Amino acid sequence: MPQQRSPLAEPGTGGDAEVIARSRHDPEAFAVLFTRHAPALKRYVVRRLGLEAAEDIVAETFTAAFRQRGTYDLTRADARPWLYGIATNLIGRHRRSEITLYRALSRTGADPVVEPFTDRVEGRVAAGEVRGRLAAALAALPAGHRDALLLVAWGEFSYEDAARSLGVAVGTVRSRVFRAREKLRRALGDADPTATSEEYGHG
Incomplete structure (x- = not known):
């Protein structure tokens, strides 16, 4: 056995x-x-x-x-x-490294981090500019808002699963993601490269 x-x-x-x-x-x-x-x-x-x-x-x-x-x-x-x-x-524990990475990406535009999302706003602005502006916007988000947004956008989590990951209420995740996306839209001229296909049409 x-x-x-x-x-x-x-x-x-x-x-x-x-x-x-x-x-x-x-x-x-x-x-x-x-x-x-x-x-x-x-x-x-x-x-x-x-x-x-x-x-x-x-x-x-x-x-x-x-x-x-x-x-x-x-x-x-x-x-x-x-x-x-x-x-x-x-x-x-690596928050400073994360911010440093995003700031570097915002300057160079060379980006393995935000590359997967730039095609969703192509035609609005040049891809390199999108990458730089998205990285800068991510760096400027409060840590809790960035965690919630990226679990949903990059981790492909539902709001419920993201809430479970973060140990907060679902409403808190919804609020953080909404506010984070508002800031990204302002930075990217109303484009939202973090929106999933499931979320298009749901506001």
């Missing part, structure tokens, strides 16, 4: 909550969570802090999650809000 693994310990089988439950008495099963979520989480952190810090943040996130797995709410099938919440707290 030591050679055999539970199907929950294999990628693609069982929800996140099931994998976490399994990992409480079979620690190796927790690796499934890493396989499922680390790549997307790394892309998210790279956009916020750059490549250099991303690997450390992701490693720290999963180390902390592993240690806290005994307290995970198993009624939550999707562990992403929990994992991104941990990552957001860790990103908070």
Whole structure:
């Protein structure tokens, strides 16, 4: 039996909550969570802090999650809000680096961070200008507003999941995202490159 693994310990089988439950008495099963979520989480952190810090943040996130797995709410099938919440707290320790990155991008316009969103406003202004202005606008946002906005826009979270990640009310997330987007629209001439396709038409 030591050679055999539970199907929950294999990628693609069982929800996140099931994998976490399994990992409480079979620690190796927790690796499934890493396989499922680390790549997307790394892309998210790279956009916020750059490549250099991303690997450390992701490693720290999963180390902390592993240690806290005994307290995970198993009624939550999707562990992403929990994992991104941990990552957001860790990103908070690098707040100065994040602002420095955005300010550098606002000057150069060369941008791996905001590149995915510039095509949504093409035709309004040159892509390089959009990148620079978006980076500058992100740098100017209050930290809590930026966290909420980027979980929704870059993490592709619902408001409910973003609220769970940040440990705040859904209404707080809605308010922060609304205010953040108002500031971005002003900076970008009414364009909103952080809006998801699902949100177009919903105000």
